[in-house]
Amino acid sequence: MSTKVEAEQASVASSAQDLFTIIDGSVTTPKGYQASGLHCGLKKTERNDIGAIVSDVPATAAAVYTTNAFQAAPLGVTRESLSVSKQLQAVIVNSGNANACTGKLGEQNAYRMREAFAQQLDVDAHLVAVASTGVIGEQLKMDCVEAGVAALPEKLSAEREGAEQFSQAILTTDLVKKEACVLVNVNGVQVTIAGAAKGSGMIHPNMATMLAFVTTDAAVEPTALEQLLKKTTNQTFNMITVDGDTSTNDMLLVMANGTAQPEVLHEGHEAWHAFEAGFRYVCEVLAQAIARDGEGATKLIEVQVQGASSHESASKIAKSVVGSSLVKSAVFGADANWGRVIAAVGYAGEAVEPDKVDIHLGPIVVLEQSTPVAFDEEEALEYLRNDKIVFTIQLHMGEGEAVAWGCDLTYDYVRINAAYRT
The missing domain is CATH 3.10.20.340 (ArgJ beta chain, C-terminal domain)
Incomplete structure (x- = not known):
């Protein structure tokens, strides 16, 4: 991590340093998560263009989405998944193609992505979220997507390498990957909150050409998690802009699998203030990183x-x-x-x-x-x-x-x- 980034993260956390501990981590640092990414052929270069995060167990989940009237097909699929039980066990993401403004076929392809990955993991389809980013108005090359989906499971890893491959898989015009991670003490037990994001251009929340994924091994009451996500989004991701353009594909997704401790956090819990501060820190660091990495930006x-x-x-x-x-x-x-x-x-x-x-x-x-x-x-x-x-x-x-x-x-x-x- 560069000295510049370390200084910025310290500045973000300065008002709440006693509530959480900043660590060098990734979306697989919280217990019970694996991730990976690979190149399946959606991008012209050999850069990774499909990736996944998988929880060992179903996780309480929540998401917020772009306010653009033209919303990409994957957002509808993810909304449907979350409407069933407010739980997810995995998210499958591709870059290089937004699957936006692609009509009924685009919608069918987003469902095919969900179903294909659910089958690979042997989980119910509603436990899988889908996200895409890239060029608008072009149909997904489903032969490439399905080959990638089939190859991902054996590459999943709880190690940093898996998270690194995932972070690379979600990038488009980004120059750098964006990550943040903290530890929070919950009655003597350390829980971890981590995040990864992409975004560089077409950034003007609510929300932006931005995908962000937050994982935590804390157990969180579903309504409290949803409200925390909305509140924090308004304070962080909805306070950045690069070019005034609001995308069709924005999504911020959080998964809380409870594998670090069984004690369920909620707004009345004594550790809630610390958890909320750590969650906001992760989101604010990711939001600032997106603004700093604006296309062509120097400052x-x-x-x-x-x-x-x-x-x-x-x-x-x-x-x-x-x-x-x-x-x-x-x-x-x-x-x-x-x-x-x-x-x-x-x-x-x-x-x-x-x-x-x-x-x-x-x-x-x-x-x-x-x-x-x-x-x-x-x-x-x-x-x-x-x-x-x-x-x-x-x-x-x-x-x-x-x-x-x-x-x-x-x-x-x-x-x-x-x-x-x-």
């Missing part, structure tokens, strides 16, 4: 909004600023143009006091009570050369606050997306 942008009239208002303003193409371009060009920031605050559609706003660029005050403050341009230029840029916006209206993450807009973003299908 992570963090926007902190304070003093808003409500949390909801702060969230909208933070996402308005971090999603501004002009702000993103200024950060790429190391231009301390705070006027673009205040403009994005103003068009967010939220109430503000136009004569009360303060803005900081990192440690540098650039606006105070909506009045420009003279600052050292060379100092600002030096700050903007960092690979993480923080804007702090104080509205002086109330107690609402929120943080959003994004990335700069570079020439490479256009290059990558101009030739995505070719």
